[in-house]
Amino acid sequence: MTPTIGVFDSGFGGLTVLRALVERLPGARYAFLGDTARLPYGSKSRRTIARYAVQSAQFLVAEQGAAFLVIACNTASALALDAIQDAVPVPVLGVIEPGAAAARDASHTGDVLVIATEATVHSHAYSGACKARGLRALEKACPLLVPLVEEGWTDHPVTKQVIEIYLNELRAEAAVQGLEPDTLVLGCTHYPLLRRLFEAAVRPGAKVIDSAESAAKAAVDLFNASSEALLRPLQRSTNAGSASQTVIKCFATDSVEKFERLGSRFLGRPVGRVELVDLGG
């Protein structure tokens, strides 16, 4: 089986990570799985998210021959990365650590704001990863942003207002806590589609960190630096294939038509035919 980079998300938001990966590693073979039958993960419990994510990771490794996995879903990275790493015999990278590392590089004050789904925020995965890097992080769940992106209102006055309301609530809380945030982490793979609105809404000079970009960069670094036997066939394959065409195969557990219709917005190119898979449940 040709070595493959597996990319997993609860839906198709993770296609923003795949897009950033393809820009950095063209010529590779990618398998993307969106667990659309069970999305969104963001409002569910750790136990349920871990069960769904492990099944999805096993599909990519066992059935699609993934030699390297990127968990392109903040919620699954926050709540199930350990469970996935235990369940599959290949290297697994999440999006939280790269996002926190990028925030550390960007912040001068050491105070950062993180917006994400409810489950990601409740896990405090970002504040933990930030604290480990000497940063203070204030997190907030923004449950309206994913539906606004999926409605296609990525440049809409209502979305601007919702962003302003969420950011104002965050700033008020930061002031109460005596924080001086200068960096905003977009801790959900849907949010890169709102990046311009966020860049317009933050204070002058503040940085907006896109966890999709950070994760793709970290994946390529890890991939290039790795001496693990598991990655060698994949490295040979992508080196040999650098002049050849990128191969992307997308799978979904439900609603492939919707995936095909909306996915291209996130991937920045047509997603092609999406194959329906049944993981049970």
Added chain:
Amino acid sequence: MTPTIGVFDSGFGGLTVLRALVERLPGARYAFLGDTARLPYGSKSRRTIARYAVQSAQFLVAEQGAAFLVIACNTASALALDAIQDAVPVPVLGVIEPGAAAARDASHTGDVLVIATEATVHSHAYSGACKARGLRALEKACPLLVPLVEEGWTDHPVTKQVIEIYLNELRAEAAVQGLEPDTLVLGCTHYPLLRRLFEAAVRPGAKVIDSAESAAKAAVDLFNASSEALLRPLQRSTNAGSASQTVIKCFATDSVEKFERLGSRFLGRPVGRVELVDLGG
């Protein structure tokens, strides 16, 4: 086992139907199941929705002794009512037919607007049920309304704008089709929490139909008029118990804390302790 009225929803929106049922049939015993591990159904396919809904209905009948089932979910009613009726040996009532019947009683022009989830709209279950009653129905998916209700923005300027945008799009389409709608059907069990905003947003004289209310009324009518052997023990029980206390037992497939926290808004009283159940998947 004490005869029980089973009420099922993908989440806790269906508690608006349970609330309306309890007002009309106090003293009965109710079992409510929210399939919160797999919500929302509204964006999923017919095949997946039917599988989830049948498992949920079987739990209420086989494990909780439900002698009568109300499918308090427009999406499941629209896409899986037949599958549920085939799978369980008790009478099953959905919310679509009662909603369409109430629209026929309310409308003078014979033209009605229906707002619902994506899956309900794509099923055209409402327009079919309306057409069977001589009504012309124009349907529209309003995917932002459920997240706005769950965010608690039930009387928020942003929600008012979103409602205005959706209604204006509907009115423009109605004009193109030469319709003169005088009735708006709220075809999702979350929407009753926005009822006041809708009543303020429709044109003077227009009626707003709450499918939760209509379904509860139809359930009680069916229940009282029924001569089916299956309903007799339930009727005896509720007649005998009319002076006694209503018993409500709630079950969820995930996130019982969230259910307990948000559920009371929909039920209009505390939901009590919610029991976690595992339906697989």
